[in-house]
Amino acid sequence: MSVEQVAVLGVGMHQWGKWGRNFVEYxxxxxxxxxxxxAIDWRDVQFVAGADTMxxxxxxxxxxxxxxQALGWTGxxxxxxxxxxxxxxxxxxxARQRILSGMCDVALxxxxxxxxxxxxxxxxxxxxxxxxxxxxxLLGATNPSYFAxxxxxxxxxxxxxxxxxxxxxxxxxAHGLENPYARYRKAVTTADIEASPTVSNPLRLLDICAxxxxxxxxxxxSMDYAKKLIEKGSLSSEKLVRxxxxxxxxxxxxxxxxxxxEFATDSAAGLAAPEVTFxxxxxxxxxxxxxxxxxxxxxxxxxxLSTALELDWYEDLGFCAQGDAEKLLRDGVTxxxxxxxxxxxxxxACFGEAVPAQALAQVCELTWQLRGxxxxxxxxxxxxxxxxxxxxxxxxxxxxVSR
Amino acid sequence: xxxxxxxxxxxWFTLDPTDRTHEPTGAEPIALIGTRCSDSGTYxxxxxxxxxxxxxxxxxxxxxxxxxxxxxxxxxxxxxxxPPEPFVAASDPYEPFCLAAVELDxxxxxxxxxxxxxxxxxxxKVGMEMELVPGVLYEDDEAEYIVWKWRPVAAGSTExxxxxxx
Numbered sequence: 001m002s003v004e005q006v007a008v009l010g011v012g013m014h015q016w017g018k019w020g021r022n023f024v025e026y027x028x029x030x031x032x033x034x035x036x037x038x039a040i041d042w043r044d045v046q047f048v049a050g051a052d053t054m055x056x057x058x059x060x061x062x063x064x065x066x067x068x069q070a071l072g073w074t075g076x077x078x079x080x081x082x083x084x085x086x087x088x089x090x091x092x093x094x095a096r097q098r099i100l101s102g103m104c105d106v107a108l109x110x111x112x113x114x115x116x117x118x119x120x121x122x123x124x125x126x127x128x129x130x131x132x133x134x135x136x137x138l139l140g141a142t143n144p145s146y147f148a149x150x151x152x153x154x155x156x157x158x159x160x161x162x163x164x165x166x167x168x169x170x171x172x173x174a175h176g177l178e179n180p181y182a183r184y185r186k187a188v189t190t191a192d193i194e195a196s197p198t199v200s201n202p203l204r205l206l207d208i209c210a211x212x213x214x215x216x217x218x219x220x221x222s223m224d225y226a227k228k229l230i231e232k233g234s235l236s237s238e239k240l241v242r243x244x245x246x247x248x249x250x251x252x253x254x255x256x257x258x259x260x261x262e263f264a265t266d267s268a269a270g271l272a273a274p275e276v277t278f279x280x281x282x283x284x285x286x287x288x289x290x291x292x293x294x295x296x297x298x299x300x301x302x303x304x305l306s307t308a309l310e311l312d313w314y315e316d317l318g319f320c321a322q323g324d325a326e327k328l329l330r331d332g333v334t335x336x337x338x339x340x341x342x343x344x345x346x347x348x349a350c351f352g353e354a355v356p357a358q359a360l361a362q363v364c365e366l367t368w369q370l371r372g373x374x375x376x377x378x379x380x381x382x383x384x385x386x387x388x389x390x391x392x393x394x395x396x397x398x399x400x401v402s403r
Numbered sequence: 404x405x406x407x408x409x410x411x412x413x414x415w416f417t418l419d420p421t422d423r424t425h426e427p428t429g430a431e432p433i434a435l436i437g438t439r440c441s442d443s444g445t446y447x448x449x450x451x452x453x454x455x456x457x458x459x460x461x462x463x464x465x466x467x468x469x470x471x472x473x474x475x476x477x478x479x480x481x482x483x484x485x486p487p488e489p490f491v492a493a494s495d496p497y498e499p500f501c502l503a504a505v506e507l508d509x510x511x512x513x514x515x516x517x518x519x520x521x522x523x524x525x526x527x528k529v530g531m532e533m534e535l536v537p538g539v540l541y542e543d544d545e546a547e548y549i550v551w552k553w554r555p556v557a558a559g560s561t562e563x564x565x566x567x568x569x
Contacts, residue, residue, distance in 0.1 A: 133489055139516070141502060149504050156529040253458055263448065263514065264512055268512070269509065
């Protein structure tokens with residue numbers, strides 16, 4: 001079943017970094033850039049969806065209203081969405097639903113974050129019934145420790161090496177060199193990675209993404225509205241990128257892959273484990289919605305929370321068979337200039353994670369890739385792009401854009 | 404005088420398991436407490452007490468069970484940097500520790516736990532046999548806080564490992 005498309009009229013970002021300013025500032029900058037890119041006046045926006053941030057107090061929990069107020073109240077209806085790393089995609093989906101149901105023509109979607117230094121940690125207080133709090137107290141299990149256990153599985157199952165992981169970072173660092181929105185724009189060598197301290201074996205500091213400040217926004221509309229703008233001459237039909245799918249599926253019981261922040265997997269002693277893993281299902285649901293398959297993809301932005309995780313995504317999104325990701329990387333297929341560039345933006349390796357902005361930043365990047373206007377590394381003549389991410393508590397998302 | 408020993412979390416494990424099929428060498432017995440969905444046969448850890456999360460089995464009874472105390476290492480890592488609060492370091496200065504994800508055959512699930520002190524990632528290999536032992540998570544002036552830890556079965560017979568399991 002393919003779902004009706006919506007048009008991406010404009011995209012915008014605030015550079016990622018560690019600025020320490022109010023997240024609203026980044027969101028407003030991104031929103032204004034997206035509105036300018038779309039040539040849409042703020043007063044013409046009929047719906048605002050904000051992706052929430054958890055570490056910036058009440059304004060962060062009501063991001064839609066926070067951004068609408070900062071841009072100047074117009075009476076526009078708002079919503080706010082939180083879904084860990086998938087928050088941006090959930091906000092985007094809420095805006096798409098408004099448009100596809102006919103309730104509005106044009107919507108603004110914004111996500112921004114200001115992150116503290118160091119490991120992401122749970123909110124303060126004694127919260128003995130919160131698994132995210134308990135995993136730190138009882139296990140000392142940080143996010144990188146889960147990434148590391150998945151990386152160890154790759155090594156054990158497929159013979160991946162720490163040098164394979166390092167090559168992901170080398171590639172992404174090279175991709176991000178000229179990207180004006182990236183936080184890190186510096187070439188990284190294998191020797192740099194080897195010299196960086198181990199955080200959670202087998203992952204070293206440069207294998208793991210940082211946490212960052214940043215903001216990203218999109219202006220989307222119905223296809224009819226976009227056609228009218230094209231007729232008026234304010235939008236180029238050649239530049240028109242469409243959203244063909246947004247997947248925000250949850251796992252299917254029993255989920256036998258260890259997920260953050262859990263103490264255990266589900267048990268497969270009663271019901272049989274599903275044939276498709278959660279991460280595979282994130283991509284599969286998007287492909288089904290768009291009515292396409294992995295062979296149709298020209299460019300991808302995937303969540304490299306760790307270098308090893310990028311390799312997992314090659315397989316989970318169907319770019320290659322299980323266990324063949326290292327070969328795909330080594331053959332240069334996923335490097336810009338190859339058949340299927342992955343993370344031409346530089347990925348989380350160059351950005352660091354700004355949770356509620358990240359899924360939107362992926363779609364901004366894919367839009368620039370499809371328009372052929374990406375200022376950093378550019379995939380050649382890309383027509384279809386896919387994003388993918390996964391976060392805590394059974395969240396994940398994938399967005400497919402096409403032109 | 405020895406300090407009082409308190410569980411670091413209530414109701415997730417017992418230091419007096421009824422099933423003594425496998426007893427760790429030189430360490431006290433311990434078993435994780437889970438629940439079993441009596442109709443589907445699936446297990447939950449931490450113990451699920453609200454309702455069975457197996458879709459279609461909402462009406463099924465949840466029964467407390469002791470989980471297997473031995474399994475195979477599914478994956479592992481270590482924590483070279485001190486995790487943030489609410490983690491409480493067992494020692495000052497901080498000593499890195501290992502984490503294990505252990506697959507239980509009967510329950511067909513993977514359970515996380517810290518690995519006993521004295522074991523490094525060089526001592527570990529995916530697939531190796533691991534057993535559950537009690538360990539001290541941290542202590543304060545009043546008490547030692549006890550938690551479950553994983554230990555390679557092979558390490559149970561060596562003196563150094565025995566000393567580390569208290």
